[in-house]
Amino acid sequence: MTSAKKSGADSKQAIVIGAGIVGICSALALQEKGFHVSVIDRDGPAEGASYGNSGVISPWSCVPQSLPGLWKSVPKMLLDRSGPLAIRWSYLPRLTPWLVKFISAGAHRRLPATADAMLAVNRPCVEIYNRLLARTGDEGLVRDCLYLHVYRTPGGANRDDLPWRLSRERGVPIEILTGGEVQEVEPELSPQIKSAVVFKQSCRSVNPGRLGKVLAARAEAQGARFLRETVEKIVPGSGGVTRVDTGQGSHSANTVILAAGAWSARLLAPLGVCVPLEAERGYHLMFKQPGLSLAHSIMDMERHCVTSSMETGLRIGGTAEFAGLDAAPDYRRARVFKTHAKALLPNLNTQSSEQWMGARPSTPDSVPFIGAVPGHPRIFCAFGHGHLGLTGAPMTGRMVAALAAGEPLNMDMTPYALDRFNG
Numbered sequence: 001m002t003s004a005k006k007s008g009a010d011s012k013q014a015i016v017i018g019a020g021i022v023g024i025c026s027a028l029a030l031q032e033k034g035f036h037v038s039v040i041d042r043d044g045p046a047e048g049a050s051y052g053n054s055g056v057i058s059p060w061s062c063v064p065q066s067l068p069g070l071w072k073s074v075p076k077m078l079l080d081r082s083g084p085l086a087i088r089w090s091y092l093p094r095l096t097p098w099l100v101k102f103i104s105a106g107a108h109r110r111l112p113a114t115a116d117a118m119l120a121v122n123r124p125c126v127e128i129y130n131r132l133l134a135r136t137g138d139e140g141l142v143r144d145c146l147y148l149h150v151y152r153t154p155g156g157a158n159r160d161d162l163p164w165r166l167s168r169e170r171g172v173p174i175e176i177l178t179g180g181e182v183q184e185v186e187p188e189l190s191p192q193i194k195s196a197v198v199f200k201q202s203c204r205s206v207n208p209g210r211l212g213k214v215l216a217a218r219a220e221a222q223g224a225r226f227l228r229e230t231v232e233k234i235v236p237g238s239g240g241v242t243r244v245d246t247g248q249g250s251h252s253a254n255t256v257i258l259a260a261g262a263w264s265a266r267l268l269a270p271l272g273v274c275v276p277l278e279a280e281r282g283y284h285l286m287f288k289q290p291g292l293s294l295a296h297s298i299m300d301m302e303r304h305c306v307t308s309s310m311e312t313g314l315r316i317g318g319t320a321e322f323a324g325l326d327a328a329p330d331y332r333r334a335r336v337f338k339t340h341a342k343a344l345l346p347n348l349n350t351q352s353s354e355q356w357m358g359a360r361p362s363t364p365d366s367v368p369f370i371g372a373v374p375g376h377p378r379i380f381c382a383f384g385h386g387h388l389g390l391t392g393a394p395m396t397g398r399m400v401a402a403l404a405a406g407e408p409l410n411m412d413m414t415p416y417a418l419d420r421f422n423g
């Protein structure tokens with residue numbers, strides 16, 4: 001057992017499991033509350049989903065993945081081998097309970113509460129990132145931009161559609177562009193694009209992996225320890241001290257934050273807590289010499305992928321593939337993005353590219369699990385951010401650190417509870 005055991009008696013000692021963007025933001029927020037933090041990850045900081053995402057930092061995101069009637073389009077999507085949705089058939093029996101919850105989470109009556117819960121986590125992201133990046137010399141890693149959802153039909157962007165209605169009802173600053181207005185905003189877009197919904201006051205990271213590493217370096221400079229070990233077990237002990245067993249030894253602390261992304265449910269199950277969490281695998285293709293640059297993040301609403309310029313090229317990412325945590329990547333899913341990217345950006349040079357796969361930690365209702373593990377008041381969860389973990393990480397850190405410090409949060413935490421799908 002490491003010397004962390006001795007310090008485990010210190011009530012301000014915390015272990016964060018997972019050095020993705022959620023774990024890193026949690027570590028920084030815990031430090032602000034006076035905690036001494038150790039972060040344990042089998043890899044370096046921001047090497048999981050937090051490495052290869054599309055970089056959208058979207059304070060206005062409040063529309064869940066599951067919407068009424070979505071299931072009607074599923075068969076068509078599944079039959080299209082280059083489509084945005086894929087399920088490995090051998091995995092379907094294990095996926096079914098999650099799918100049932102997913103469909104029921106999209107019922108009309110549930111949407112307002114879900115949208116409010118999503119907005120509360122996502123809204124403060126820009127302000128917190130700017131503060132965390134201040135004086136690092138890497139402030140330019142997060143840039144102001146618009147977030148454009150683009151369509152190939154003039155009526156595609158319809159402000160009365162349910163997602164935009166949900167957004168407008170919450171004061172989200174959206175605008176509709178039609179015809180050449182879209183290309184005036186982003187000149188490289190194909191003339192085939194005929195309309196767009198524009199989210200103003202958004203941001204994008206031009207290198208999500210480096211953003212995570214810069215913030216981890218900040219936490220380390222402030223005294224955090226980053227340990228490269230694989231966590232095998234969380235063992236609640238007496239006196240409120242929890243032991244975390246890894247392949248290399250054991251560490252103990254009074255406070256443990258589980259932020260292991262899509263792998264979190266596996267570490268939770270031995271504590272007798274089962275949560276519906278799926279690895280929703282996504283892919284990206286990175287064009288290293290794109291020959292053009294975008295000022296904004298672009299969501300292609302028909303092909304369901306996001307394109308954004310990065311420090312190291314132009315990235316197009318998307319796909320929801322359900323195959324479990326351990327299946328090998330199917331990089332055909334990334335290669336189809338070449339066609340999608342060309343259809344969006346006709347002048348794009350697609351010659352040199354890199355492919356990547358990562359696992360989104362997805363809950364049925366698109367709301368993360370944030371809060372104490374039932375029966376274990378000093379073990380806190382911070383996972384399940386699905387499509388929006390880069391966006392939701394800063395506020396999640398703030399929430400989990402306040403809970404750990406026993407400070408009032410001034411917000412209703414029930415929408416994030418681990419047991420909300422029980423019964």
Ligand SMILES: Cc1cc2nc3c(=O)[nH]c(=O)nc-3n(C[C@H](O)[C@H](O)[C@H](O)COP(=O)(O)OP(=O)(O)OC[C@H]3O[C@@H](n4cnc5c(N)ncnc54)[C@H](O)[C@@H]3O)c2cc1C
Pocket residue numbers: 017018019020021022023040041042043044046047048049050051052053054055056057058229230231232259260261262263264267281282283284306317318319358359360361382383384385386387388389390391392
């Ligand atoms: C293609 C794609 C595009 C996306 N685009 C966006 C976007 O534009 N905007 C946005 O907001 N979000 C986006 N997302 C979602 C976002 O990337 C994720 O929600 C977010 O990265 C999750 O962060 P995390 O820290 O929870 O998980 P991760 O980044 O996956 O980190 C979890 C960490 O836990 C570690 N770990 C797991 N098990 C163990 C163990 N037993 N022992 C030690 N370490 C362990 C892993 O090594 C990993 O480093 C996208 C995702 C994908 C796949």
